[in-house]
Amino acid sequence: MIQSPIESISYLQAAPSVLKKKNQGKSRRILASSLTLTSLVDVFSIIVIYLLVSTSSGQNLDIKEGVRLPESQSFDATAQGVTVEILNDRVLLEGQSVSLEDLVAQLKIQKANQNQDKNQRILLQADKGMPFDKINPVIAAAMASGFETVSFAVIQKSERNN
């Protein structure tokens, strides 16, 4: 029985000679190494539990590249509605480009097609630097087509940013 590291080294040094006898002249070193998998499983389990807890089934929004949403502290986490995205050069209604002249008609079609809950709200996305005179026509079109509520997409403002 090996009692100390020195004995283990001498054992390993002696091992080739021992094996040489067994393998008929072929000297092979058997390197025994053990990998502790229990620690790895512990780490993985903790990471999975953390990700499960922090994952939330919130609203899935398709935010266009370059669009920076404004921040807000008082907001509702989920909302269903017709998505309108206001970009610098165009307006997207449910992902489809639409002109401002056709917006009222298209919104009325959306209102007629969707279910009762969804068709009462517009989900509006725009960059935080967008001037209000570009947003105003969309709000006016929403009112003209009968949508009572307009919801503005925002990012949660952390208290540290105050």
Next chain:
Amino acid sequence: MSKKRKPDFEVDLLPVIAVLAICISFLLLNAVWVQLGFVQVKQAMGNAGNPKDNPPSVWITIEKSGDIQVQIKDLAKRVGFPAQMQLSARNGAADTQSLGGVSAQIKTKFPDIQMAMILPSGTTSYETVIAVMDEMKKAQFTNVGIAPL
């Protein structure tokens, strides 16, 4: 005589690690790092009633310079509080922090006022409008609206 086999107590951890690695990959791809939400504004669809029946409300006008004008309208008794206040812009931007303080004062003095109407100018940024709406909602005004240009 056959020898009894010793029971093997070793647990094969490789499948467990494989499953956990797949779970972590899936959860990392679907993790939400930024919380999205919505600020709701209920728009008035038209008021054909008597103007005298309008509920008391606070009107916030955001001017092109960034100055904010706060007016209390349709309030029968407004004792000890100015009808109109002007909040100057700070560093070229609207002073939403001072607006929050004024809104809280108005709400404390006149708790019956639930409606706040925001009148931005054409050049007011979307961020400023949201910040003003945020301050009014924090001051417990339940009915916040935006007036079209």
